[in-house]
Amino acid sequence: MALDPIDTRQVRVRPLADRRSKHALQDILIDPDSPPPAPGPMAAAIELAAERIYQARARGAAVVLAYGAHLIKNGLGPVATRLVQGGWVTHLATHGAGTIHDWEYAFWGESEEDVQAHVARGCFGTWDETGRFLNLAVLVGSAAGLGYGASLGRFIVEEGLSIPRVEELVEQLREWLAAATDNTAMPARAELLQSIRRHGIQPGWLSVRHPHGAHSLTAAAWRAGVPLTVHPGIGYDIIYTHPLANGAALGRAAHHDFGVFTASVARLDGGVLLSVGSAVMAPQVFEKAMSIANNLRAQAGQAPLQPFILVNDLAAADWPWGQGEPPADHPAYYLRFCKSYSRMGGEARFAQGDNRVLLRNLYHLLRHRAAPGPTAQPA
DSSP, X not given: OOOOOOOGGGOOOBOGGGOOOSEEHHHHOOXXXXXXXXXXXXXXXHHHHHHHHHHHHHTTOOEEEEEOHHHHHTTOHHHHHHHHHTTSOOEEEEOHHHHHHHHHHHHHSEEOOOHHHHHHHTOTTOBHHHHHHHHHHXXXXXXXXXXXXXXXXXXXXXXXXXXXOXXXXXXXXXXXXXXXXXXXXXXXXXXXXXXXXXXXXXXXXXXXXXXXXXXXXXXXXXXXXXXXXXOOOTTTSGGGGSTTOOHHHHHHHHHHHHHHHHHHHTTOTTOEEEEESOSSHHHHHHHHHHHHHHHHHHHTTOOOOOOEEEEEESSOOOSOGGGOOOOTTSGGGGOHHHHHHHTXXXXXXXXXXXXXXXXXXXXXXXXXXXXXXXXXXXX
């Protein structure tokens, strides 16, 4: 039996002021200049990664940091920002939650909620400002040809959005239809037009202050001109509970970002991928981007990419991955963050432990060296 989809315009949203958040920004932020904790068993992997990063930048290869939301929730945004500003990281990649927590800290100074209690009460994620502003930022940014991450970065830095007039969008769409030209921004403008009409959004400048924007990694990437790409799943994130959620706009912006991510992956020959706390998104997206990059290299008569990959997770690898894959009846076979990367060629190392220990020590080893290579391509 076919069912009609739920109309999310019926969802009742509440202001962030009604939410009791778990963490405040001032309680989690890590000072990049503070002494790092002892690296423990990860010491050798961190030292090797630092050397590989230096070598990668010396040859102008990419260094990609793919991360999960806990990097932000652990207060590591300023540390990652220093790696970007120093030219050590040329691309940032995360999923939707990685930008949601970053944005809430920049805007509200607090983030994270009691999932169990709020799901039962039907208010998990139904916070108006988070859903409204992030969906609007992507809608407006996508209509301007920006990807998901760049849309959010610009929004935080500029502290607002310029909402076009309905008449302006209608005229642009008419001209496009008459000319029958290839313009990927036009479908995005049609989605923006529909959202403006459906939700009564007023044209003009929408001012949204971000009192803590200086601590935002998303904003730092935009300021530095370093790509930050977002790789979400439809329905994964709390912004999909908001009436403004638009799968077409979010999907289009994310697809744009996948293309940008693949362009960086194509620069990973002799480069470095740091996969920090992303057990599913990073390995899944990376293997497809690697396939595309190697497809194009094969057409040009080039050998497959040979990156250095450092994987960091709290979970135990529970298998000597350097000796090949475990059999399918071994539980380790289903560790995506190990299995996918072990299949990618090059050299892969696994470092089990806290991402605060890994990233702070990595920055400490690099901070007094000058990145020798060119910075990333503009976002």
